[in-house]
Amino acid sequence: MSTNYLTVQALTKYIKRKFEADPHLRDVYVKGELSNVKVHNSGHIFFTLKDDRAQIQAIMYASSASTLPFKPESGMKVLLRGDTNVYESAGRYQLYVKDMQPDGLGSLHLAFEQLKKELQTRGLFxxxxxxxxxxxxxxxxxxxxxxxxxxxxxxxxxxxxxxxxxxxxxxxxxxxxxxxxxxxxxxxxxxxxxxxxxxxxxxxxxxxxxxxxxxxxxxxxxxxxxxxxxxxxxxxxxxxxxxxxxxxxxxxxxxxxxxxxxxDQTDLMQKILSMQARIHQNTQALVKHERARLNRIRQAYPMVYPERLYRPFIDELLRLDDRLIRATNDVLQKNRSHLQQLANRLQNQCPLKEIQYELKIVERHNNALHHAMQQLLQQQKNRFVSTIRTLEALNPLAIMSRGYAIAYDDQEVIKTVDSMMVGQTLRLHFHDGQANVAVQSIDKAQEE
CATH class of the missing domain: 3.40.50.2300 (Response regulator)
Structure with a gap:
């Protein structure tokens, strides 16, 4: 009696047909833990599904894997749906997964946590x-x-x-x-x-x-x-x-x-109004401070009595002029004495004609020196007079003594008729006193 031996391929095909014919092996729902997860360049996912007592090889083709919102990882507990069949070339049965969900946590929540962790590691947060x-x-x-x-x-x-x-x-x-x-x-x-x-x-x-x-x-x-x-x-x-x-x-x-x-435009408006108020207050305070400073300057001793500013200079000029005259006289006196001594010596030592000739030369030089000293004195006097006139011209009281007056409204100087009104009381400052007047009429100059 001869025995018919099956080839490995034939036996595998027979087993595969049995798997395919069994309805209980199609759309199988299995849960377990992922192990040895490998993602192929083509997009297929190969892994082992295991529990405490058994394991099974599984594959999820790229067409199904591309719809997963999360990344399958080893150690992850999952819920799977797929078909059980035989992989002929390896001679083993395996699970062909169509759908995968995390066990205990929604797939979207898991995908969220996975991406969050990855991006945080990359530093995007x-x-x-x-x-x-x-x-x-x-x-x-x-x-x-x-x-x-x-x-x-x-x-x-x-x-x-x-x-x-x-x-x-x-x-x-x-x-x-x-x-x-x-x-x-x-x-x-x-x-x-x-x-x-x-x-x-x-x-x-x-x-x-x-x-x-x-x-x-x-x-x-x-x-x-x-x-x-x-x-x-x-x-x-x-x-x-x-x-x-x-x-x-x-x-x-x-x-x-x-x-x-x-x-918020309301907040901005409040800030602007607050800043405007602070600017106004600061400006008012600054104006008040400068006005008080101006009043102090106006009431200062040199401004009330300006002639006393240059009085020390006049005294100094007079003193210097007196010193110059005395010094000049001393020099002239010394020169006269020296000349007299020379004349006496020449008279005793030289012939009379030579002496007379030299005396005339000396007299000319003496006259020239005297004339030069007189010119120098006159220049100094002219300079002194010019300085006095300049100081007097700059003296505001001297200007006012020619008939001018300054009009004040309180502490403000009136510079134009535009700042006056009929009935207004003004204070006029003259060089020798003050007077209060009332404005009866205003005549403004006609512009040409």
């Missing part, structure tokens, strides 16, 4: 990279849906708080499959615009699925790389997204983001 928000923006950009409550609230808030700023809307999808790419494109447009100095990125409230576009890695990177400071305003106050962590400033709502982007 660090305060040192956050840009300051401009205090008084000129142009505010808004990245959000073109319609909806969020854009209406943002525009209304900006208009009521700070209408000076120009607002430019960069429309973007904020929900759905293409929302993340749309938000990134709008952020790039705002940066390329060149005029925007503050950017608000956000949308109204919703579920975690509705807000998921703001948890995408490409949106986080676009916010981090933005040259324009960004304020995130996503969802309600209790909602937190990855965009909030990366943004330069986080606002709890879109309306709050608009308030943070601009100063």
């Amino acid at each position: 660090k305060e040192e990279f956050k840009q300051p928000i401009i205090k008084y923006p000129r142009c505010i950009g808004v990245v959000t849906a073109q319609t909806g409550a969020a854009i209406r609230d943002i525009l209304a808030t900006l208009q009521s708080h700070y209408p000076l700023a120009k607002v430019i809307i960069f429309p973007a999808l904020v929900q759905g499959k293409n929302a993340a790419a749309s938000i990134v494109q709008a952020i790039h447009q705002a940066n390329d615009h060149g005029e925007v100095d503050t950017l608000i990125v956000g949308r109204g409230g919703g579920s975690i699925e509705d807000l998921w576009a703001f948890n995408e890695e490409l949106v986080a990177e676009a916010i981090f790389e933005s040259r324009v400071p960004i304020i995130s305003g996503v969802g309600h106050e209790t909602d937190t997204t990855i965009a909030d962590f990366v943004a330069d400033m986080r606002a709890p709502t879109p309306t709050a983001a608009a308030k943070m982007a601009v100063p």
